[in-house]
Amino acid sequence: MDIVMPQLGETVAEGTLTVWHKKPGDWVEANELLFEVSTDKVDTEFPAPASGTLVEVLVDEGVTVDVGTRLGVIQADGEEAIAPSGRTEAPPPLSAPASRAAARDQSAPPPPLSPVVGRLLAEHGLAAADIAGTGAGGRIKPKDVHAHIAGLTNAPAEHGVSPFGDCSVIPFNTVRKRTADHMVRSKATSPHVLQAVEVDFHRIAEIRRSHGTAWKGQEGFTLTYLPFIAFAVCRALGYFPHVNASIEGESLIVWKSVHLGIAVDLDFTGLVAPVIRSAQEKSVAGLARDIADLAARARAKKLSPDDFAGGTYTISNSGVFGTLITAPIINQPQVAILSTDGIRKRPVVVEADDGETIIARPVGVLAQSFDHRAIDGAYSAAFLNRIREIIEESDWDQSLD
Numbered sequence: 467m468d469i470v471m472p473q474l475g476e477t478v479a480e481g482t483l484t485v486w487h488k489k490p491g492d493w494v495e496a497n498e499l500l501f502e503v504s505t506d507k508v509d510t511e512f513p514a515p516a517s518g519t520l521v522e523v524l525v526d527e528g529v530t531v532d533v534g535t536r537l538g539v540i541q542a543d544g545e546e547a548i549a550p551s552g553r554t555e556a557p558p559p560l561s562a563p564a565s566r567a568a569a570r571d572q573s574a575p576p577p578p579l580s581p582v583v584g585r586l587l588a589e590h591g592l593a594a595a596d597i598a599g600t601g602a603g604g605r606i607k608p609k610d611v612h613a614h615i616a617g618l619t620n621a622p623a624e625h626g627v628s629p630f631g632d633c634s635v636i637p638f639n640t641v642r643k644r645t646a647d648h649m650v651r652s653k654a655t656s657p658h659v660l661q662a663v664e665v666d667f668h669r670i671a672e673i674r675r676s677h678g679t680a681w682k683g684q685e686g687f688t689l690t691y692l693p694f695i696a697f698a699v700c701r702a703l704g705y706f707p708h709v710n711a712s713i714e715g716e717s718l719i720v721w722k723s724v725h726l727g728i729a730v731d732l733d734f735t736g737l738v739a740p741v742i743r744s745a746q747e748k749s750v751a752g753l754a755r756d757i758a759d760l761a762a763r764a765r766a767k768k769l770s771p772d773d774f775a776g777g778t779y780t781i782s783n784s785g786v787f788g789t790l791i792t793a794p795i796i797n798q799p800q801v802a803i804l805s806t807d808g809i810r811k812r813p814v815v816v817e818a819d820d821g822e823t824i825i826a827r828p829v830g831v832l833a834q835s836f837d838h839r840a841i842d843g844a845y846s847a848a849f850l851n852r853i854r855e856i857i858e859e860s861d862w863d864q865s866l867d
Contacts, residue, residue: 467518467540467541468538468539469500469515469536469539470535471483471503471525471531471533471537472503472512474770474771478533479532480505480533481503481504481533483501483503483528483529483537484528485527486500486501486523486538487502488500488514488520490522490523491519491521493517493520494514494517494519494520494540496513496514496515496516496517498513498514499511499512499513499514500513500514500520501538502767505771508738508771508773508774509640509641511767517542518542518543520538520540521539521541522538524537524539525538576604577599577604577605577606579594587611592614592615594606596614597611612643612646639735641732641736641737641738648797649795652796656796656837657838658793658795658837658838659835659837660793660834661833661836661843661850662791662850663832663850663854664831665854665857666814666829666858669859669860669861669862670694670862671828672862673862673863673865677866681866687754689866691785691806692728692754692781692783692806693750693757695804695857696726696742697748698860699726699804699853700745700748701746703724703779703849704746706848706849707721708801708840709846711778711800711840713799713801714799718801721778723743723744723746723778724745724746724779725741725742725743725778725779726778726779726781727739727741727777727780727797728741728757728780728783729781729783729794730760730761730764730765738764738769739777739797740763740764740769740773740774741773741775741776742760743776749866750865760773777797777800779800779803780803781806782794782805782806783806784805785806785807785809785830786808788808789808790807790808790831792807792833793805793833793835796835796837801836801837801839801840802840802846803834803835804833804834805832805833805834805835806830806832807831807833809828809830810829811828811829812827812828813826814826814829834849
């Protein structure tokens with residue numbers, strides 16, 4: 467039976483085989499983890515399609531191939547021996563300036579540089595001619611610049627002593643490389659502005675207190691503040707639709723549905739932001755289930771590229787670590803991103819008919835980074851204020867029904 471590069475999503479035509487978990491001659495059970503594939507969106511694990519012996523590996527680790535390409539062959543018990551096929555090997559590394567020269571047609575004009583690459587080269591005092599581009603026609607990508615810088619800084623000194631002294635040099639994994647490229651591109655693309663509001667979460671805290679135990683017993687996971695915040699964000703976006711948008715050229719594309727990205731930490735090895743589609747149609751309970759499902763599948767490498775497609779607004783949640791305020795980086799091509807930070811009891815002045823009272827209540831900061839090309843500060847501030855009003859004034863008693 468042939469093992470082929472699986473369909474990785476509607477918008478993905480190729481993938482990089484990053485890891486084989488078996489070697490030729492090994493027995494593999496059906497649905498046992500066999501290989502991993504990386505795309506520009508996600509790393510995904512794939513099981514064996516059948517039980518048998520892995521008799522041949524046709525694509526080496528580190529090679530990028532099209533969807534449908536034969537990766538290897540499994541031979542079941544009793545099947546006739548399979549003749550060896552052609553093998554796709556990883557290209558040898560470029561090892562010297564001469565190799566870089568060979569990788570590029572010197573008679574052809576160099577491909578144009580993107581603004582991001584141009585800025586990186588200028589910041590680090592580098593020349594484009596010294597960097598081997600991996601893009602189409604030798605075009606230099608941001609990751610090529612980062613790789614070149616890493617090669618310079620990781621090179622031993624003349625006398626064989628590391629310039630860093632007593633240390634460890636840890637290469638970026640695939641997710642970290644993707645994250646780095648995206649963050650650099652986002653900061654170079656969007657003029658980021660940060661705004662923040664303090665929010666009193668006592669109404670939600672009461673619901674978590676009264677329903678939390680039953681919820682965890684029924685659903686199997688803890689009821690956090692995040693789905694309530696996500697619900698409030700979706701409602702507020704209905705009042706301020708230009709935040710639920712992206713920029714294309716000199717136009718603002720305003721989306722009717724909220725496809726809500728939820729940033730998920732991969733146990734400190736990287737960050738991904740899978741999407742809850744049509745989040746504005748979901749209840750707090752539905753959002754809570756979707757958030758838990760996406761987080762579990764992300765950490766188990768069970769997400770597909772389609773799970774990341776089409777996001778229109780993103781929430782990043784670092785509050786579990788007790789942060790005070792975070793300035794998140796916009797998830798391109800979106801125009802804004804919200805950070806939810808730590809919620810702690812603080813003194814709050816409460817107005818009543820008989821005067822003012824100071825009460826300890828759970829208070830946290832919601833901070834939004836927005837693209838000043840798309841919206842102005844007043845619009846963003848009004849949007850944040852609407853989120854606060856929904857959280858502080860809503861009757862959440864029926865929210866989990």
